[in-house]
Amino acid sequence: MIEIAIPGRPTLRIASALIDFNGTLAVDGQLVVGVAERLRDLAARIEVQVVTGDTTGTASQALRGLPVGVQLLPAEGQQAGKGRAIDAMHVSETAVIGNGCNDSAALEKAALSIVVVGTEGCAIDALMRAHVACGSICDALDLLLIPRRLVATLRR
Secondary structure: OOOOOOOOOOOOOOOOOOOOOOOEEEEEEEOOOOOOHHHHHHHHOOOEEEOOOOOOHHHHHHHOOOEEEEOOOOOOHHHHHHHHHOOOOHHHHEEEOHEEEEEHHHHOOOHEEEEEEEEEOHHHHOOOOOOEEEHHHHHHHHHHHOOOHHHHOOOO
16 A cells, blocks of 8 residues: 655555556557566555556567556447446555546546656546646656655645
């Protein structure tokens, strides 16, 4: 469990993370440098689930050997599929990290939602539902690994 005391807000308690693959953890189907190590560190603290439409067909291979769950979604209905995935978790204790329109339902429901505005861009629909925007996935994962960084961003 990750606990984050933020002035002016209730304490955030994060027990799990739902993370998108393409455009978030990976660029052109390949994990971004530094992501594997961070996922290992994060999975030692909380449950990590990767839920993806797997546009490039590389998610299972890229994540093999990492302590994360992987759920592949069909091409149609991905936004609803990701919404159902977070509903199956404790929504009030789940962080979501994504970048696409298909992430927006999960981002909206999450206790903490982070979008990555990276190489593949970020959908405005996702950005509008996020609590925090980061310029890289490593920065986004570091917010969970070093949670005091969130205090300055989210305090009221």
